[in-house]
Amino acid sequence: MISRREFIKTGGVLLASGLGGCRKAGVKQQAKAHVVVIGGGFGGATAAKYIRQLDDSIKVTLIEPKKHYITCPASNWVLGGLRGMASLTFSYQQLATHYGIDVIHDRVTVVDAERRRVEISRGDCLHYDRLIMAPGINFRWEEIEGYDADVSTYIPHAWQAGPQTLTLFNQVRAMPANGTIVISAPANPFRCPPGPYERASMLAYYCQQHKPQAKILIVDHKRGFSKQALFEQGWQLHYGYGTNQSLIEWQSIADNPVVSLAAKRKTLQTDFGDHIKADVLNIIPPQKAGAIAHQAGLTDDSGWCPVEPISCESVLRPAIHVIGDAAIQQPVPKSAFAANSEAKVCALAVVNLLNQQEPLKPAWINTCYSLITPRHGISVAMVYKLKSAGEIAPVEGAGGVSEHTDPQSLYLESRYALDWYDSITGDSFS
CATH class of the missing domain: 3.50.50.60 (FAD/NAD(P)-binding domain)
Incomplete structure (x- = not known):
C-alpha cells in the first residue's frame, strides 16, 4: 500500500x-x-x-x-x-x-x-x-445526415482506436497517388483536441514518402484549434504549408458546417450547399x-x-x-x-x-505531445487547481507550449512523446 x-x-x-x-x-x-x-x-x-x-x-x-x-x-x-x-x-x-x-x-x-x-x-x-x-x-450521429455507426465501418472516424484505424490506413494506402484525404474535425468539446491535426501530420508524413502528389484537406467546425501555431509552423517546415504545393490545407467551416454525407460518392455537403469530394474521407463526428x-x-x-x-x-x-x-x-x-x-x-x-x-483539495495536470514527423514533436502542458468558488482554473505561470524551434529541441520533443506514451500506459495498465 x-x-x-x-x-x-x-x-x-x-x-x-x-x-x-x-x-x-x-x-x-x-x-x-x-x-x-x-x-x-x-x-x-x-x-x-x-x-x-x-x-x-x-x-x-x-x-x-x-x-x-x-x-x-x-x-x-x-x-x-x-x-x-x-x-x-x-x-x-x-x-x-x-x-x-x-x-x-x-x-x-x-x-x-x-x-x-x-x-x-x-x-x-x-x-x-x-x-x-x-x-x-x-457520437452525435444525428448531426450529419447520412452518417451513422454502420456507415462508419467504411467511412471511418477512427476516434476509438482499433479496426477503424487500420481501415483508414488501408484506404490511404490504396488511394490514387494524387488522391485527396478529407478530415472533418468537430466543434468543441471532443476527445483529444490536438488529435485531428496530429492525424493530418502523420498522414502527410506517410504521403510524403509514398504519395507525394496527394493532398490532405482539414475542414474544421472551429475557427481555431489546439496548438495551432505549433502545428502550422511544423507544416510550413516539412509539408509546404501555405504554398501551392502544400500537402496540408486547413479550412474553417465554422459558419458553413457539414450537414450531410453522400457515402457512396464520399462527398460532404455543407450548410451553404458546398460539396467536398474525397478519395479517402475521415469524419470525426461531434461527441x-x-x-x-x-x-x-x-x-x-x-x-x-x-x-x-x-x-x-x-x-x-x-x-x-x-x-x-x-x-x-x-x-x-x-x-x-x-x-x-x-x-x-x-x-x-x-x-x-x-x-x-x-x-482533499485536488490539483490536476495535463500534458499532450503530438508528432509532426518522427523527428519533430510539439507539446502543451498545464497545471490546474481548485478555486475557492469550486471552479477549476489554470495555475498562473505553470505549463505552456513548446518554444524552441532548433532541430535538436524538436527531436527531443519527439523522443519525449514516445517516453510519455510508455509512462502513461505503464501507469494505467501495469
Whole structure:
C-alpha cells in the first residue's frame, strides 16, 4: 500500500426495473467496502489501480467488455507508418494479478443508483458502496445526415482506436497517388483536441514518402484549434504549408458546417450547399458521453456529465463518480493524461470518503505531445487547481507550449512523446 503523501506526489437512468431476477455476483472475501469501476480506459484502469494501492482493504471490481484495450494516443502514429497496432494494445492481466482487482469482461446493462447496484449482461448484480464510471465517448450521429455507426465501418472516424484505424490506413494506402484525404474535425468539446491535426501530420508524413502528389484537406467546425501555431509552423517546415504545393490545407467551416454525407460518392455537403469530394474521407463526428452515462441519468443538456471537481462525484446521482472524457471538468481538456489525472483525484477522494474523511483539495495536470514527423514533436502542458468558488482554473505561470524551434529541441520533443506514451500506459495498465 502506498501512503497518501506518496500518492499526491505521483501527480496527481435506468433504475430498479429489470433487476428482480438478476443473480448476485460472488464475493471472494469480505471487504470493508466495494468500489465498482465501469470502463477500462486510462481513467477507469488508473482509478481501480490507485484505490487498491491507497487502501487494499477496499474490494475493487473493474467491468470492461473488451479483454484488450487499444489506446487512442499513438493511433495516429499507425497512420504515419511508425507503429503497428500490437504496440498500442494492453491487457488487464497485471491489474488483476498485481493489485487484486476483480476484472469482469462484460457489459453493464443497468445502473440502479437508488439501490447502489449494477447489472451486467450475463445476469449478475454487483452492489457497490461507491461507483466510478469512465464511460468514454459516444457520437452525435444525428448531426450529419447520412452518417451513422454502420456507415462508419467504411467511412471511418477512427476516434476509438482499433479496426477503424487500420481501415483508414488501408484506404490511404490504396488511394490514387494524387488522391485527396478529407478530415472533418468537430466543434468543441471532443476527445483529444490536438488529435485531428496530429492525424493530418502523420498522414502527410506517410504521403510524403509514398504519395507525394496527394493532398490532405482539414475542414474544421472551429475557427481555431489546439496548438495551432505549433502545428502550422511544423507544416510550413516539412509539408509546404501555405504554398501551392502544400500537402496540408486547413479550412474553417465554422459558419458553413457539414450537414450531410453522400457515402457512396464520399462527398460532404455543407450548410451553404458546398460539396467536398474525397478519395479517402475521415469524419470525426461531434461527441457526447458514452451511452451508459446517459442511461444512468448522469448527463445534462450538453450530453456530458456534470461533477463536483473536488471528488468527481456526479451532481445528479449520489455515490457515483464520473471521470475521463465523459466528465465536465473544464478547462481541463478531454485527454488521456487528463483522464489519468482525474482518476487519481477520484481514487483519493473515494478512499477518503469510504474512511469517513473529507476529500482533499485536488490539483490536476495535463500534458499532450503530438508528432509532426518522427523527428519533430510539439507539446502543451498545464497545471490546474481548485478555486475557492469550486471552479477549476489554470495555475498562473505553470505549463505552456513548446518554444524552441532548433532541430535538436524538436527531436527531443519527439523522443519525449514516445517516453510519455510508455509512462502513461505503464501507469494505467501495469
